[in-house]
Amino acid sequence: MPAVTLSEVARAAGVSPATASRVLNGSSRIPGADIAERVKAAAAALGYIPNAQAQALARSSSGLLGLIVHDIADPYFSSIARGVQSAARELNKILLLTSTEGTPSEERLAVEAFTSRRADAIVLAGSRSTRPEDDAANSALLREAYRYLANGGRLVLAGHDLVDPSAHESRGHGDAAFTVGTPPVLIDIPNESLACRLARALGGQGHSRFLIVAGPEGLMTSDLRVAGFQRGLAEQGLESAEVLRAAFNRDGGFGAALELEDKVREAADSGNPYCIFAVNDRMAMGVVAALRHCGLQAPADYAVAGFDDINTLEDFIPGLTTVRLPLEEIGRSAAEAALTGADPAPASGEVVLRESTAPAS
Amino acid sequence: MPAVTLSEVARAAGVSPATASRVLNGSSRIPGADIAERVKAAAAALGYIPNAQAQALARSSSGLLGLIVHDIADPYFSSIARGVQSAARELNKILLLTSTEGTPSEERLAVEAFTSRRADAIVLAGSRSTRPEDDAANSALLREAYRYLANGGRLVLAGHDLVDPSAHESRGHGDAAFTVGTPPVLIDIPNESLACRLARALGGQGHSRFLIVAGPEGLMTSDLRVAGFQRGLAEQGLESAEVLRAAFNRDGGFGAALELEDKVREAADSGNPYCIFAVNDRMAMGVVAALRHCGLQAPADYAVAGFDDINTLEDFIPGLTTVRLPLEEIGRSAAEAALTGADPAPASGEVVLRESTAPAS
DNA sequence: CTGCTCCCGGAAAGCGCATTCCGTCCGTCA
DNA sequence: TGACGGACGGAATGCGCTTTCCGGGAGCAG
Structure with a gap:
């Protein structure tokens, strides 16, 4: 039993697919009230659910937000994820999640997968590595990230900027091919x-x-x-x-x-x-x-x-x-920045003195 | 700069899109070695990334696994999520995550969103509610779940079966319309x-x-x-x-x-x-x-x-x-069952006596 | 040397939807 | 009353890819 399609709804309502499409989503052109009613009734009766894949293809926005963390079971990341998730929900996006165990090569794979899925935005959380043995993977990640950006995606880094092993002393990432698309935004954790x-x-x-x-x-x-x-x-x-x-x-x-x-x-x-x-x-x-x-x-x-x-x-x-560290907040504003393009609030943070360092008396 | 498409790759390689498609994914028909080489080279040169949305539309499998939890920041759920994620990765699926705060109505929304995304499978974790005030939402969730199943999805419940407020004393979920599709599978937590x-x-x-x-x-x-x-x-x-x-x-x-x-x-x-x-x-x-x-x-x-x-x-x-409770294991086998259709191993569990109940001496 | 089968590349038809473009009908103004 | 503008439905096109279906060439047997 394949899912009900829009044209089936249209047929049931006795209208064209175009009209059905216009009433069932927020199009700029809203058909007459009577006809709209008919379509809605037909959709409800048939239990129509739009195929988000097809919508994404036809529009060009998937409604997906990618989140990349090191380990979702780590409270550091799950707090961030909670913030991201809650912002995503408010903005009506749905979350793609990947845990990478912190390896740049897995992170690259994740970015690639999200690119393939045409995620509207990606939040990349967690520490970067500057170890020489990760140079190759870091370069690949960097390239993948910029490719994603060039394809029209938004990327926000929660914590650290991407590392560019080839840029020995320059600020920014050198390669000219990288200047296409929105630049990545950084939520700096000081x-x-x-x-x-x-x-x-x-x-x-x-x-x-x-x-x-x-x-x-x-x-x-x-x-x-x-x-x-x-x-x-x-x-x-x-x-x-x-x-x-x-x-x-x-x-x-x-x-x-x-x-x-x-x-x-x-x-x-x-x-x-x-x-x-x-x-x-x-x-x-x-x-x-x-x-x-x-x-x-x-x-x-x-x-x-x-x-x-x-x-x-x-x-x-x-x-x-x-x-x-206001982890959940960081996740929230990362997601918001990624999704809306708004400038993220810089992450704050404060020292909390507790018993474990009670002053030597 | 829109993404590189398959036909561009095909053109660059001097072949038809059909051929390009055949070489760039695991089709049953593999073109000649020379031509395959050309296509691969062209794809690499152009930085081609397939559009998963389009693929999902054309095939009919999205490669998506939906996970619904109450709160991703709760260690109970983040452990499960870790298991799910790791199984998903192995099976080459990517994870859709939703936190619902435990309300059946949000859970229904999540199932609907995943249905719309044509997720191959859904794992629903966390406790159900049998409170009378949740009856309506539970019914709606149940209907949504069975609609998803009828559309060819797989559903696994990690913990409890769905609650059917209308089934007062019967076992199973009564309505005949419910018999379509794969039934949901339950990983019972005893x-x-x-x-x-x-x-x-x-x-x-x-x-x-x-x-x-x-x-x-x-x-x-x-x-x-x-x-x-x-x-x-x-x-x-x-x-x-x-x-x-x-x-x-x-x-x-x-x-x-x-x-x-x-x-x-x-x-x-x-x-x-x-x-x-x-x-x-x-x-x-x-x-x-x-x-x-x-x-x-x-x-x-x-x-x-x-x-x-x-x-x-x-x-x-x-x-x-x-x-x-072997939470991560439960997540793993839930995901595997959801994705492969394999029967899940029943969840075990064991009493762990520690200091907090040290026998009164 | 003819006829048949098999293999391989390309053409084309969708997958489900959004959207542009047209044709029509109605209302309006001169 | 005639012409014109606007509104509203529908037809058609395309998003990027998979897959069926075709056609032609090569290989083989008769």
Whole structure:
């Protein structure tokens, strides 16, 4: 039983397909009231549902919004997705979702798939990688993105700009072929400056010995947070922090903390405890879990701070000092910018001091 | 700059569109090697990307998989979404996502939108409502779902079957018009029996006074868990538990626990503490937070158990006794069943005893 | 050498809809 | 009363692709 088509409705109503089309969608020409009534009645009786594919083909707008995230099960991304979804619903678009595990090559594939689907707009969320081994994939992603733009799509980057491995020192993306179409819009998440402010806030609380548990080198979000944090320390005349690298997730934090145990314990015993900055909340949670496992408690034996303020933190013990990012808002305004072309509000963010870094008394 | 079309590629390669189409997709007829080479080269040179809308129209398969959840930011659903997404990727489908806030009317809208998009399959996750005020919306959802099925779609329900308010005592959905198309497939989540097992496990730990913090009446998931838990108590000859109703989320649990404070405190003081069963983990987390706020600790002053084993629980203190649901697996097999027509593996689940219900010593 | 089959490329007919363009009819103004 | 403009339905075209159907050439058997 194939779906009811517009011409069937037209026939049932005794009018031409053109007329039926005009009454069943918001055309500029509205047929007479009587005839419109007939058509609507016929459509309802037959249970007509327009074929969005055909509509998209005939108009030239699919009503689709693409969202690309690293991992939809990660609260960071699912919060963003929630914002995107809610904006999409309001604007009557429907959401195409892809999780890429963070690899640029998968992201490229996603952009390609969305291009193929003729998505009206794409929101690309999550950190970029600047690792040399990702150069090729980054270039490909960049090309794919600009191709999408050239085809009339809109692209908004939530967090970081695309990375162009070939542009060694220039600003912007060099290639002239890239100047076609709407340029991508960036919702900048000020990782560097917020991390700097976090460092200053922690310094202000009296902490003076720092350790950073970071993600892998070349992960832009992590790198920026590390850099900003170090800058914040430097600006206060504090010694820069040692950086330990691990996976950018809870287990990474857990593993790193295990390596740090002795150091942390000694510092605690010596009365000059460490303050650990984990570059995201999940890593921070891993750190806390690992050290608790070792019998070390925050804030008694060490201080710890995270970044993002994911909602998982709400009932986490100890309350985790972090930097709040309005994730859902970011998703919302990314989607709105992508769909309407409006300039996005810049992402804000604020330091939230909680129990985990309670000032050494 | 409109996108490159197939005929442009064909022209560039000096062949007909038909031939180009045959080489650029997996047609059953593969043109000669030399000609195929030419076409591929032309496609690559021009940067051809097929228009999936047009393909969908011409074939009759969109390559789309629809997923409907209550709230994508809820770890319960984002875990399911992760599983769905990963299966979709493997099967080369792309995901349409909608969050409905759990209202049947939004769910109906989502099904309609997916029907309009000609999604190959739809996965509908989350609890159904049996509240009388949702009767109309449930009927509409049911009709919409069967219309989708009649149009050749596949539907899999992850968790509960659709509710048919008009079928008072019959099994199945009565209306004869409903018999067209593939019937919906259900991935049953055995809420009732698992809750029963949880009750028995807790009874086995020596708990004997129970309280249930449930969701609103008529929320099927909640109702089943309550019923199963009571049955489990009864089977052990234990008194049935008092049920307190609140919103089906963290704040609901929090609020309910606040009302329970005196009762819980008295019981703790009397040496015969309560064991509280919150029908989902987030409610349980709310309960713990509220009671901690009141100075009551689990498992010392009361015991508490949840349901779902969402991954947020990993670092929650105290470790929360719960029922583990393989959420990501459920998503996976739902998607696979929806896409391939394979029979889904029934969802399992197991009681996980943790510190929060440590046996009263 | 003729006749048949098989294979392969191209022409053409849609898929379901939007929209431009026409023809017609009516109303209006001179 | 005649001419003209406007409004309104319908016919037709095209969006980009797939697929059936054709026709011609090559290969083979008789």
